[in-house]
Amino acid sequence: MNIINTTLQIFFTLFIIQVFTTQHVKAQHTLSDTLIINSLIEDADSIMVNNPKLAKTLVDSASIIANELNVEKFKNLCLKKSVQSFYALGKYQKAINNLFLLLKKYEANKDSAQIALCNNDIGTAYTDLQEYSLSLSYLYKAMVYYDSREDDKDKATTISNIGYTYLSMKDYDDALPYFQKVLPIFTKLNYQIGVSTTNNNIGRTLVGQKKYTEAIPYFKIALSINTKLNKKDGMAMTINHLGLIDYYLKNYDEAIVYFQKAAKIRKEISNMNAYFYSMNNIAYITNLKGKPKKAIEIYENLLAETDPENDSDAIIMLLTNLNKNYASIGEYDKAYETLLKCTELKDKYFNIEKNKQIEELKVEFETEQHISEINNLKNLTSIQEESLNRKQMIILLLIGSLILIAGLGYLGITRYQLKTKQKSMELEQKLLRLQMNPHFIFNSLSVIQGYIFKGSANEAVTYLSNFGKLMRNILENSREEFVLLEKEIETLEHYLKLQNLRHDGIINYTIEIDENLGMDSVRVPPMFAQPFIENSIKHGMNEENKFNILIKYTKKDDKMKLVIEDDGIGINKIDNNKSSLNKHQSLAITITQSRLQLLSKRKKGKFNLLLIDLSTGNTNKSGTRIELDLPYLEEF
Template sequence: KQALKVFDGLGDKRRYAISLGTIGIVYWMEHEIDSAIFYSEKALGIFEMINNDDGISSALFSLGRDYFEKGDFQLAESYYLQSLKVSKKTNSQKRITETYEALAKMYNKTDQNNKAYAYHVKYTVLKDSLLNEENNRQIAEMKARYELEKKDKQLNVLSQKNQVQKKSISRYNYLLVSILLIASLIAVITILLVRQSRLKTRHQTTELRQKLLRSQMNPHFIFNTLFSIQTYMLENDARSASHFLSKFAKLMRHILENSKHEFVTLENEIEFLNEYLFIQQLRFNESFKYKVVFNEGEEASQIMIPPMLSQAFVENAIDHGIRNIEREGFVKVRFSIKGENLIVTIKDNGVGFHHKKPGQHELKNHKSTGVENTRQRIQILANEHKSGHLFEIKDLSQEMPSKPGTIVTFAIPLIYA
């Protein structure tokens, strides 16, 4: 009955019906005939539903035997004959033999001697035939076993001969395998050394390229800043000039210190940008405002960034964006984290790089050395860390002419200290 629950839960109707029939047989053996009939009928119904002829034949035979035990010989005969019909259809010789025997006993019990004799003869003939088949099968098995043992002996003889031959060439094989292993090991070591050498060379090349780019950037920035200080000193009083020089000296110390390092903290970079923008603001008589923001400020001291990475774009925003506009200018530098990247955005409300005035060139045709070097630094950094590359310059006046300006956006790998 536990099996019934399992097969019912699995939806296995065939095994469920077999279990019902088995329970019926148990009740028949315990002479609880009504229960035996109940389970055999349920099994028959399911076998008929799934068109399982072997199951139908078995259930019909069980019902015939149940009703014979109960004394209802008419129903017993009916179920036996139905079982016999289905068994002949499936050619189940064992079931046919059992049914012949059962019919012979039933007809003998009901004094139908002719039918009893006829089915007993059929039972005897078929039983002898099956017995002969079983004997023939056993003889065939014994013959096959004998042939198999004979072949095994032959194989053992051949195996012994092979062992003798293997021993004669084993030393040669061991030597050959050893040579191959040593050669393979040498090849692997060579490949690893060559690969390591190439990686080291590639890293050194990348580092040298970045150092070269930084060395190109510093003179470019210093030249423009000194020119700004010179202009300011010629146009302002001594006190203001002294204040300007003090701020510039602090900025120069910042630049010289940062130039020694491949990476500085984002906190350091933000401080540098504020100093640089402050000097530029003084240079242009505070004709523009600026702002440097980082939303995740508490992490600024932990994030590493190449020094002066955004300075060239800030310089372009001032010199080629807001320098010649009549309204108050504005420059905003924004750092933000997105996934595994640090996003840098430089936005101004200047003329936009598609705007052109006499004596000016469009930004797309005026790629300063600083901007181009920075773009290359971003590309090298992305290649070194195998990250996605984002670099975009967008003219805001193309979308809204009443609010011109330029926005530069690029991404670098997020590197923590």
């Protein structure tokens, strides 16, 4: 419905422009033309935040008149406003394309001030695209032009943007000096918004360095300035950060008070997405305090406030957390209902988003077509009937091209989605088959049968319980791209307990978790460790001696390192055994490498697998060491 309304608004605006242009005599630089352009730009500015699509249409309309006048001042003004409208729409690459057009003009005129501003804006847009190397490149280009100038707002803003880029990269040590350098400049210039933003950024940087108490004064200064300026969005953001600090310091009651204040302000200014996240924090802490039923009540009340059309991300988040809370108090039926609803909504919102993108492409293309048609109508008013017939043929061809392009685009997107989904399903099925190895299942059932024959009912129940939990976890984890580290460790514990029972307790296993990794807040790709643990036990263990195996999760920069190390016979000796048993190990390596390649593409990183024989270069030591680089997600 929103797309239809926007489309009608666009065509209505274009109709007005068409009426104007058909009556407009050859373009001249007159007062009325100037007033029309300024009026359209002012209207676009007034709705840029709340209705960026219509604002973009108004800017395009102003551009038609500016190009008709062929006055560089107005053409540049419209180009700048188109950058702002693309930015408001989240189309950063298109904003960058227009910035390059402006940059080319300013470089031709050798306008150093505008060149610096353009480089700054390009760098900022690349930061939002997470293209950090390109961002820093253009920001430093801007600084080249500023080096010869006295400290002013533009120069200070670029310095601050460099710091913000490092902050976005989580490179806190490099970010802090830039913010510390720019703060006295903004203070001297009495640029209060800059002072507020910089104090907030310093606070965020110190939080990233885990210097929580040091961050508090900076956030309070930012809050004071935002309050004086009545910038409620800034007030809410800063209050939310203060709540996070109390959460990290485990001052849960104080944290809840801050989040309640932030939520109240965000609701007042109709920033519902941020409001739901603040309230989610309150529910999360309430659960931490041992009140899961109260947390459930908060989640259910929040879900009642959501708008399915506009709050899809918040709904998914709330349902996910509600599912965890129901499971934590043993209400598994409700947990299953919320999980099922969450999965259905994810699929629904995915399809809606793709259809929305296709519709937006159609609207954008149709808008450009109509603008082109308006220009053609103006140019063809004095041409004879033969020219008009030719124009009609061109329009028909363009409409046909539009239909063809839209159809091909839709088919291309659909084919890509199906191909990606098929590849993911194939990997999921292979991984599931690998995890649920028929030999392991058969051996497990044989062990249970043995306990029953011996009359060892307690041992049989214990083994069967672990086996059931393991199977359930494997089935659940195989459907998720990321699972909580806590659940992954639980799965490994069940598996290792079964193996130890089966091998008469000769397996000594240790699972070490980096203290910087929160078991209940860090998510990892599931089921990477188990196939290699199985290979270690199956091929590397000597039944006559104790077998030691270490599983270690550590945090390394923006990756997680998983290490699996045993003191068995070593991978080189395993490889020398040319038996069919190696097929399972080869399959584990092949599937793992395929999963790592898929994760590298999706997460834009490089994740590797390394196999090491510990006897290499050390004849007194034996065993195998597996090292995996993995992505991880950290949630509050």
